[in-house]
Structures are given as structure tokens and as C-alpha cells.
Amino acid sequence: MAERVAVIGVGQTYHRSKRDDVSIAGLVREAAVRALEDAGCTWDDIDAVVIGKAPDMFEGIMMPELYLAAALGAVGKPMLRVHTAGSVGGSTAVVAAHLVAGGIHQRVLTVAFEKQSDSDAMWALSVPQPFSAPLLAGAGGYFAPIIRAYMRRSGAPLDTGMRVAVKDRLHALKNPYAHLKMPDISMEKVEESVMLWDPLHYLESCPSSDGAAAMVLGSEKAAAQAEASTGRRPAWVHGMAMRSEPTMFAGRNQVNPQAGRDCARDVYAQAGITNPREQLDCAEVYVPFSWYEPMWLENLGFAPEGEGWKLTQSGATSLDGGDIPWNCSGGVLSSNPIGASGMLRFLEAALQVRGLAGEHQVEGARKALGHAYGGGAQFFAMWVVGADRPE
């Protein structure tokens, strides 16, 4: 009964550590205008706006979407604000896509952003809560012990994370929008960088970025109109899903969370994928800390449990000759406007199957995975997009 959904336009900002040339409204508008231009439509063509961002405390504004209504052309229209922790950029896209899939709207503008330079995410994540374990050291401090557990379980070589750090930064050199540009990145440089949260070096961690991402999602009819007017083909949504599980309980597998596996299984079933490594041409996966590449390779079914690191080590996930390139855009390790980071994964997957990824294009890409996770690796949002209209 669901309507087909297409990505008919995408836009993103030039991600930087400080975008002090724009206000928050200017930042989101920059991405939104690019998405509208790509879709060949105007503000008037948009039926509704769905916006997402990570915790409001990251900028110190309560429900900033209220103030952004005019900047995003939402006045007189429906506007929804999604917040699902780090996965929010992906969840926001999924919520927007359901507005089209459910037959409610023809064209929905979806936007996600973070202006990290306006505040301090580390502080915002570390506010003590009564009766709750404090994060204190931010996300890296939370995930480092889980990474250690992965290393112990899998026996992965110590340099696996460093390889990811180098690979994604090399990818970023091919993406004009990426925040980090490190042409001289090397294994030595990563290893020599300061140890932040053992085993994560400074260069194995994502940056703090200001940035926004936007997409225009449309119905079959809207997709046909966009393609006719722009000459650019849409990306079709072949499957989408969200899954959540509790932060903590005895026996929870934090290294390979059930919610991630379930979410992937759901989205693959919708997209008719039984072997993701073979059937997908590339993937944009939320890897904010280097070691999450091998961990998610296993969680998402690209490798058997305990063997994800072998793909990383063999170069399989590199745009330079790998059979299943991951994060050709440079990924979260190269640009991290937190709330937008998930949507950037979804957006980059769409760019690939539209053949519009430029220098970081995977040749002939027809099917790609976009992935986001958040909280204590407990919230997941994913979609599979394809060049072909789904049956």
C-alpha cells in the first residue's frame, strides 16, 4: 500500500569547524536552497518540512526549529522536529520519507544540522543526571571500552582503526564539502597523534563541525517532474527502517547490538538484499570513531562476526580498488555536524546511485546503503537507495 519514494534533490553545506559567516538559519538555508535547486523546484512546491538535530543543548536553543520556520519556508505548512540522538539525521530522513510513502505529501523538504561551534557538545553530553551514569568524557569515552571489547573478542590487529582513519581522510580529499582535508595523512601521523580515549587516537576520532544537509523527497510523480526539468535521475528508496533498544541491561551486546542487526535485516528484506557485500555497490555508514567500521561491517552483515577487520585490513572498503567501498565521502571521520551526520550518510548514498558523487563516485553504483546510529549504539536508522525504481 506504500507509495514509492524518491530522493529528487540533495544539498549540503561546506562543513567547517566554525561557520561564523552564517547564523543557524543561514546554515540550514544554504543546504536547503541547494537541495531545491537540485530538485528543480521552489519553496512553493514543498508540502512540508521535517527537520532534525541532536540535543538542543548543543547550541543552547530550545526547539530551534520554531525559530527556523521562516528560514526554511515552512510558514503556513506542517513542520516536524525529530530528535533521536546521533541517529537523528537518518531518522529525520525516514520520517520525511514516510510522509511520501504514506501518501500524505508529494514533496517533503528534510533538513538536519548542527552548529557545534555555538556550544560545546562535550559539555552538553556530560551534564550529570540524577541516578544515571555520567558520560563525563563525551561519546569517545563511552565507546572506547566497547571498542576494547571488540578488539578482545575478534583478535583484530591494533592498526585496524588507524587504517580506517587514513582511508576515510583520503576519501575526503575527493569531496569538496568535507571538513577535514589532510593530504599528508598517514598511518604514522595517526599513531603519533595524542591518545584521547585508549585505543582511540586523536586522528581516529571525528571532528566537531558546523554543517547542514537537506533533501527533497518526492512521490513517483514528483520524481518524474524533477527528472524532466533537471535531467538528473532520482534515487529510489528501496527500503528504510528504524530500531531502538535500551541503553543498558545485563547481557546487552554493546559490541554487536541486536537493534542494528534487526534494522539491517528489515531494510535488506524490503530491498531484496540477501548478500549486502555483493549486492550493494557502496555504503555510507556512521563511523565517528575509526573502529566502528569493522564493528559495523559485522553488525550490518558485510562480514561474519569477528571478521569485519579483515575487510578493512584487505582494503575492501577503500574507494581505491576495494570491492565494497565504505564512506567514499570521507564519512563522519571527515565531517561531523552531529545532527546532520546521519542525513549526510543517507544523502551521499543517494548521490552515488544517481551518479552525481563527482570525484568520489563509485563507478556504476546502482544500490547503496545509508546508515546512522546514536545514543549508546542503541538507535539505528537505515535506508537502501537504488538507481532503479523498485518493483
Place this chain on the structure above:
Amino acid sequence: MSQIPAAKQGHRPVAVVAFAQSHVVRAETNSNEVEMLMPVVHEVFAKAGITKDDVGFICSGSTDYLIGGPFSFVTALDAIGVWPPKSESHVEMDGAWALYEAFVRLQEGDIDIALVYGFGKSSLGDLDKIFALQLDPYTMAPLNPDLVSLAALQARVVIDQGIATEEDFAAVAARSRRSALSNEFAQVRRDDSVEDLMAEPYAVSPLRRHCLPPISDGASAIVLVAGDRAFDLVERPAWITGIDHRIETHAIGARNLAVSTSTAKAAEMAGVGEGPVDLAEVHAPFASQEAILTTALGLPSSTVINPSGGALAANALMSGGLTRIGEAAQAILDGRAKRVVAHATSGPVLQQNLVCVLEGA
């Protein structure tokens, strides 16, 4: 099988089959958000005759700024126990918008049952300071205008434009408090005369204390069911025959504060005027806002307004709008009404509004 009334939005009928709420209080000091929410979730499941395993989608509404920390919705999930993992989402909005998201999610036919909830504890902080942070961060927030002063500016426009008087505000408050006498979950339940209320000093002119909502802690939850399955669970499902929401500009000076164009548009889209309205649950936290909203909704004079007492009797933030939908739906579930309207508001001085029409089969 009863006939399902046709809906304005969506192609798959969706009904409210159960509603539950906490006792709304000034300060829920004995329980945290999860503990406040858990009995409400259990009650709504019991009323619908389902368990969490029957639920295909969960959506909630809350805001981090009430708790003063990131991710207030994360631990709230422990009130349900999402194991095995669930398809779940959250809006940083009143639970009424979570209900909208769930309504949309149920359109595709792959799932039939959704749980929606909203919660908030206003007692944890200073609402005037918190809500100033909801304003334009560059031009308004630094001025630190408090909630009551903004509402007073709006009330002044209402008076100046001849829409209502201070006595009318007092009459709204008196009626709301009296109605709440029959609502055990409400917080301000009194039989006050308009004369007594008018004798109060101004809080911020032209608003007296009775024009202000109470400060409240509370939670509410709703179970939505799509299709004929609703009849398996309850005798009289409350079918959502129209639901829409709209937002206005944030620039308060650019709006005529005495009218609510977003409510009027949402009401038109939801088809409020396309049939009689037995009762309406209107989310008007300030007494001065009710006339703006009933006008925008286009409610006939015969409609009973806020039989629950409304937000003037209990104002649990982030669940207040969802509770309006729940209270209106309950009248259909109980067989007390055939066609009802629920309204929810968000943002400074009625910036964003949602309208929901529910009908019995």
C-alpha cells in the same frame, strides 16, 4: 462490523483505541520521568488489551530543556522495555505531533498498532528562564522575555481588537476549574465565581493569576490502531477522520497575535466544519488564548469546550496536547460523543498548532 467514517488524510483509517494519563500534579517528587510514565504505559496497554509485543511502532514527545540534559527520551524508553528492539522514533515536540507521526506511519499497511506517549516535569526548573531559550537566539532570547509577559502582550491585542474582555478570561478560567471537578487527573479543581477571580491582582496586566496555567508534571499515552483490527480491541474506536498541523513565523511582531492562522488552516484541512462538533478539547494554556482558538477552529456555539478542564486545570508540558486528543477520543470510546475536535499548540504564543477530528463509527 460498523462502518468506518471516511478520513480527510491518509488512505488507511486509524483510530484511538485507548488513552491513559497520570494524575497531573505541581511537583511529582516521588518518581522520575520513567517512573511517572511506566504506570501510564501499562494502563494504556491494559485498556487496549495488548502488550508491547503487539506494537509495531512507538513514537514519543518530550523536550530536553525541562530535564536540563541531553536525551530525555532515551531513558524514558525503559518505561516500555524495548526488548527485543522496536521500531521507534521521537519528536522534540508535544506528544500530539508524535501521534501525527504515528498516524502517518500506520498508513503503509505493514503495521497495525502504534504506541504514542508524551511526558514532562516542569517542576525541575524555572519555566520562564527555560522558555526564553525557545525564542530567536539572536534577537529575542537575549531580552529574556518570560512566558507570562509574552502571553500578556497577546492578551492585550485580544482585548484591543474587541475579541474578549478580562471578564471573559475570568469566565473561561472559572468554567475550566469547575469542569475539572469531574476530572480526577486535573490539578486545579475549584468552583470559583467570576467576581472572586476578577478581584485578584494582575500577574502581568491584563492577565490575573487565574488566566495562567498551573505548573505541572505529568504524562499521557495513546494506542493507535489501523483498520478493522480496532473493532477487535474496543467497541467504539475513535476514528481520526482529519488531522493536520501548521506553523507560523517565529517573528512575533510579524503576526497578528489575536488570530491563529495556523489553527484555522489546520482546522480547514482536518475538516472541522464538515459536521457537528459535540465537544472540543482546546489546548489554550492561557485563558486569553481560548477565544482566539475557538474562533480559528470555527467551532459552533453548541460545542462543549474543554470538559476535562483543559490546560488551565492541568498543564503537563509535552503531553498537554496529546492529552487533549486523548480526552476528546475518550468521549467517543465511552459513547458520550459522536464527533469531537482536539487541538494542540506549541511554540511561543500559539506559533504552531495541530487539529485532529475524531468520530465514532
